[in-house]
């Protein structure tokens with residue numbers, strides 16, 4: 174089945190929306206994004222905003238393919254981060270993910286779909302309610318040999334839906350890095366008559382059921398999401414549960430165990 | 436939640452770069468004689484840009500009594516036309532045929548200029564040009580702009596399905612390979628010993644991997660190394676009379692696979708892999724920093740998919 178994620182500049186919508194944001198005049202955006210006013214108003218709800226180098230977004234300068242653009246977010250030196258929102262300004266759907274680091278480092282990595290060149294931003298909210306913003310501009314003209322506009326979902330996605338792969342890597346300072354891959358088509362609903370069909374929630378919990386990290390995901394997250402977290406380590410042995418749900422109510426539920434030390 | 440609406444498709448972007456002074460653009464193609472009856476047009480070792488117009492590729496031609504054999508046609512109609520004119524200045528003989536080595540846009544988008552001559556390619560290449568050619572054409576338009584004006588995809592009509600043939604006084608061997616692309620055709624002119632290796636071989640320039648299967652590519656390089664050639668014309672980079680281009684390409688690909696597999700084993704994520712330092716020995720390869728990152732894009736998702744273990748399923752059926 175062909176799944177299109179259309180390349181769509183939003184010049185007109187930008188012209189309209191740029192005027193709307195004047196109510197609580199937003200601080201100047203270092204990226205000069207035409208969507209900043211909208212982001213400030215609709216996603217950050219005109220909260221207090223600081224552009225902050227401690228919020229680091231890493232992504233390639235130029236995206237080779239539009240469907241698997243890697244992004245990692247790390248907040249370094251800010252205490253009490255309560256949530257991090259990932260935003261791709263010039264995507265038709267801007268809000269890409271919302272991360273809640275309950276007992277996790279303020280860090281996550283995933284891949285996103287991009288319709289065109291855009292700033293990718295992370296808005297990290299601290300306990301005092303202030304938004305700390307970092308970002309990176311990513312060009313999306315492609316490499317020349319890759320075909321940009323059509324994505325074919327794997328033929329066997331239906332029988333493998335919500336199957337989970339995962340691995341744990343112990344890191345320094347009592348942190349376990351967990352990477353998980355979930356089979357899901359992540360349809361945006363923006364093309365043809367294929368309705369939106371995407372994973373909405375993903376939780377990492379310990380054996381007692383305490384949630385260590387939570388990620389809310391939206392349509393622009395890439396097909397078969399690959400997501401990396403860093404959580405407070407469970408100990409030398411043990412493991413984590415990986416659970417979640419898509420927007421059709423299909424369950425994700427799996428367990429990953431630490432590899433025995435060799 | 437309010438959602439911005441989509442009004443424009445990217446067709447408009449294409450219209451927006453309409454030409455005003457496109458007529459003055461020229462690739463200034465100069466044929467270089469590399470062997471008896473055999474010439475190449477050598478492109479730069481760069482990536483596609485507005486400045487180079489996509490002339491980053493080596494194309495060539497062989498003059499026989501039965502006409503001219505053209506090998507690859509370059510990145511645009513303009514390139515193809517310039518190529519044909521340059522060939523006409525060397526010989527009055529007609530074009531006998533065009534042979535396309537593989538389905539990357541810098542190798543076949545000049546086909547249009549050779550109307551009247553049959554265009555040959557491997558069957559997989561023909562199918563891939565048919566399904567992806569238009570999208571590649573559009574993408575190259577975005578990267579190099581006006582140079583592409585009027586370029587249309589011409590799908591090769593003749594399938595290379597034999598191991599060689601005699602054309603005039605030249606005996607050609609067709610070597611069907613895989614790994615750089617879904618299908619790669621190398622052409623050995625047994626009469627002169629010139630091996631047109633297509634993008635199976637890069638010289639002093641980082642290999643590209645958008646459709647690569649590195650395992651198959653390495654096997655193909657072993658096959659090429661067995662061939663008794665006098666001169667290799669690589670897809671990109673200067674011609675060379677020994678195995679150095681094959682060695683360079685192999686060494687880089689072996690390193691690339693190993694660095695990605697090791698990174699996956701260590702739990703690195705994709706942006707971290709892109710930020711790894713490259714070994715000094717590869718730093719002399721043109722475009723290697725950017726090409727390495729593009730290769731991470733191409734190859735990493737599959738490596739993660741293959742390496743990440745299955746978690747224990749806890750869903751209740």
Ligand SMILES: [Zn+2]
Pocket residue numbers: 537539615616634643670
């Ligand atoms: Zn190629």
